[in-house]
Amino acid sequence: MKMNQTPGPVRRHVFGFFRVPLFRLLAINLAAGAAIAALLVGGLLALNPGGLRHLIFADASPGTALGLLLFGFVVTFGSAAMGTAIMAMGRAADDTRRGPPAPVVRPEHALARARRG
Numbered sequence: 289m290k291m292n293q294t295p296g297p298v299r300r301h302v303f304g305f306f307r308v309p310l311f312r313l314l315a316i317n318l319a320a321g322a323a324i325a326a327l328l329v330g331g332l333l334a335l336n337p338g339g340l341r342h343l344i345f346a347d348a349s350p351g352t353a354l355g356l357l358l359f360g361f362v363v364t365f366g367s368a369a370m371g372t373a374i375m376a377m378g379r380a381a382d383d384t385r386r387g388p389p390a391p392v393v394r395p396e397h398a399l400a401r402a403r404r405g
Contacts, residue, residue, distance in 0.1 A: 313373055313374075313377075314370050314373070314374075316373075317366075317370045317372070317373040318366045318369065318370055320369050321362065321365040321366030321367070321368060321369035321370065322362045322365070322366050324365045324369070325358065325364070326361075328361055328365070329354070329357055329361055332357075344357075
């Protein structure tokens, strides 16, 4: 670029915040929670527990009832998936130790063994 030349138009990305790893992690887990919520609402409608499907579709506006039910499930499962992802961030990737923690040896027991021997 020369001295008197103006720069070209600045390209702004609409979804530029997806470049931030934390936002990307939260968005992916929110989408996973929303998918699980949609599957569960579909399962509830398919199983029809307590006549729920008939109750919803007999209403004058079944879209409102379905929307509220789906919204509640998305909030619940989306936030649970996002919270699980946030809490799992601190875990080391190479942490392979499983099972109960190692027993703690207390100093008084160590001294008592030393006096006997």
